[in-house]
Amino acid sequence: MTYKIDPDMLHSVAEQVVGLPLEGGELIAQTVERLAAVYPDLIDTGPGRWVGSKAGGILGKVRFLYFSPREYVVLFGSPTGTQGFSGRYKHVDIHKFLLAGQIDSYDLESDDTVPLPALLPGQRTCLERGHARGLTIHPGSWHLEYGRGAVVTTLPFAMVDTLLVSLELESVRRSTVEFSKLVSRRLRR
Template sequence: MTYRIDPVVLHQVTKGAVGRPLYNGELITRTIESLAEHYPGLIDPTPGRWVASKAGGVLGKVRFLYFSPREYLVIFGSPTGTQGFSGRYKHIDIHKFLLAGRIDSYDVESDATTPLPPLLPGGHTCLERGHARGLTIHPGSWHLEYGRGAVATTLPFAMVDTLLVSLEIESVRRSAVEFGKLARRRFRRDESDAPKWVR
């Protein structure tokens, strides 16, 4: 099965962005520009819109960069920190590449009573299919999140907390608008021009 985004490239982009200032937006801006350089026509280098996201109790801001039926790429973070449940996905692997801050996590079902190694700037971790974690995202933490698999299976977890628990309809509406923009961009693009990698 072929995919358009390579986790190795995402890790390189992350490591190249670490250390850039966060307060003036340079860290996020340069990360997106670098992704657009690696994936011309796939990632739009122009600033997108931040959207509120709450899933599994984890509240933060998300910027959508790319999605298709088998892949998605976003930037997610929280200026003040947050914690909660990772979710359990049976049909998708979710990679996190930390740009700034720190993420602590633990396996919710293992016999271990100690946390997993912390995710630090420049680091990479993967929540494999069928697994679940508890996590703490420290203040000022921002990461690239890349999902590979059946993307539609993540939507109930991603939307139910925001819509039914928080009753935050506006965030769902804004997310739908951003998804729509990416979908139109994807369908306008000549797919034969985008690079592909084999898993």
């Protein structure tokens, strides 16, 4: 299968923006601008709408940048920190590229009783298909996330917690609007 997004290029962009200030939105704006320079026909540079997201207990803000049946790119973070379950995706690899903050994690199935090495700004990690982790996302942490595989299979995990546990219909509505906007943008090309 061929994909349009190269994880190594996303990592390069993440490394370029590390250290830019969160205040005033420079870190996020520069990330989007640099991604759009690399992928001008894919990344949505329009005024981004942040959407509340709760999945696996992890509560944060997400901004959708690209979505197709086989790939997605989003920005995700939390000003105050959060923790929970990564999800277990049988058909998708989830790559994270940390822009600011710190993410601690541990493998749920291993015999290890110690956490994985902390993910620090400029570093990357990949949750491979079929694996699951416990996560702590520290306050002020923001990352670029790239999913590769049968993306539609991630949507139940991404939406069920928000919809059925939190009863947060507005976030589900906003997410649906953002997905629809990106899909219709792709269909127009």
